[in-house]
Amino acid sequence: MLHNKLNDRIAIAVFTLPAVVLFTTVVVYPVLKTVYTSLLDWDGLSQPSFMMFGNYMRLFGDPDFHLAVKNGLIFAAVLVIYQIGLGSVFALILSNRRIAGKRFFRTAYFVPVVLSITVVCQLWLSIFNADRGLLNNLFHALGLTYRQSWLSSGKTAIVSVAFVNAWQYLGIHFSLIYAAIKSIPDHYYEAALIDGASSFTAHCKITIPLLAETYRFCLIIAITGGLKAFENMYIMTGGGPGNLTYTLTYLIYKAAFRMNQYGYACASASVLLLQCLVFTVLINRLIAHERVTY
Numbered sequence: 001m002l003h004n005k006l007n008d009r010i011a012i013a014v015f016t017l018p019a020v021v022l023f024t025t026v027v028v029y030p031v032l033k034t035v036y037t038s039l040l041d042w043d044g045l046s047q048p049s050f051m052m053f054g055n056y057m058r059l060f061g062d063p064d065f066h067l068a069v070k071n072g073l074i075f076a077a078v079l080v081i082y083q084i085g086l087g088s089v090f091a092l093i094l095s096n097r098r099i100a101g102k103r104f105f106r107t108a109y110f111v112p113v114v115l116s117i118t119v120v121c122q123l124w125l126s127i128f129n130a131d132r133g134l135l136n137n138l139f140h141a142l143g144l145t146y147r148q149s150w151l152s153s154g155k156t157a158i159v160s161v162a163f164v165n166a167w168q169y170l171g172i173h174f175s176l177i178y179a180a181i182k183s184i185p186d187h188y189y190e191a192a193l194i195d196g197a198s199s200f201t202a203h204c205k206i207t208i209p210l211l212a213e214t215y216r217f218c219l220i221i222a223i224t225g226g227l228k229a230f231e232n233m234y235i236m237t238g239g240g241p242g243n244l245t246y247t248l249t250y251l252i253y254k255a256a257f258r259m260n261q262y263g264y265a266c267a268s269a270s271v272l273l274l275q276c277l278v279f280t281v282l283i284n285r286l287i288a289h290e291r292v293t294y
Contacts, residue, residue, distance in 0.1 A: 031273065038266035044256075048263070055267035065268070068246045071158045072275070075247060076226025078162035079169075084218050087173035092203060095181045106178070110171035117168065121235040124164045125151070151237055154244045161232045161245055169225075173218050180214040181207060216287040223283070224276045248272040 038055055042048035059065050090109060094102050112120060127134045128150040136147045150160045184207065192202040230249035237245045239254070246254075248268055256265035 034266045034269050034273070037263055038270045040263040040266075042263045043260040044262045045260075051263070055264045056271075058264065059267050059271065064243055064246055064251060065248075065271075067243060068248045068251045068268075069275075071245060072227045072229065072247045074158050074226075075162040075165070075229045076223045078159060079166050079222040079226045080219065082163065082166035083170050083173040083222055084177075084215065087170055087177050087218075090174050091178040091181055092207070094178060106175075109174045112168045113171040115168070117231050118235060120168045121164060121232060124160075124167075125236055128160060152241050154241065157237060157241060158245050161236055162226070162229070164236065165225075165229060165232050173222070176214055176218060177211065180211050184210055212287055216283055219283050219287065220280055223279050227272065227275050227279070248275070 037048075039050060039052055040048040041051045041054065090105070093099060094105055126132075130136060130147070130149040130152065133150075135150065139146050148156060150156050188206050189202050192206060197205065227247075228249055229247050230253065233239055233245045233247060233250050234253070239246050239250050248271065252265045252268045252272070255261045255268060
């Protein structure tokens, strides 16, 4: 018996070792290296000098850092509201058997996901154009005098950029939520309807609670995706107007590749990593404590 247990442990070690080595190489080591570099004053070329928490003290006193954190949270909020909220509505509607054209709508919602982010950003740059853009011209066609410089105003720039990202990747959240809804047994709803529950009540009492695991995963990828956002700002606004669409990732890019301050950039990256970890832990603790089984 002891010999068999020893063989089992050896077999487990042999099969898990490649995964552990790969994970350590591509995840653990880069994270530790980033944290270590954040303690250095280094331009990427010369000999680095150790400065302990100097980069962090400078970072926390930087107005751009506070703006970047705020923008990251706004970006994440837009993704959560639009992708998960609207994705849930679309998924619930298309899960109804009486709705026609389901295949068309499922495909249409996912088409933007497979497009290049550069193509999507250029498309929305045209739509948001203050003079010739579709959005302002649509208001004009409706007889409204409302016009907006969507990407040049501090009030709308970060929300507009976040909306583009939310629009492009709505299909991922819709697909996840729709698949989860379709996996719920029909007899749950049949029993609820027999008891006199309306469709709305059935979804509130059955569908939403049983989607807790799916919502947990969607929340994690939406919030961390918002905190890590970079490409949309880089292509559409370049961090502008001024610095009003900076996020932590853009701050990292600016510090590392424009200012050659790699220690400072790594400090920003460490804070971003901590942010993502905190939100992930909180979501995992607050949502779906027990795995749902049917």
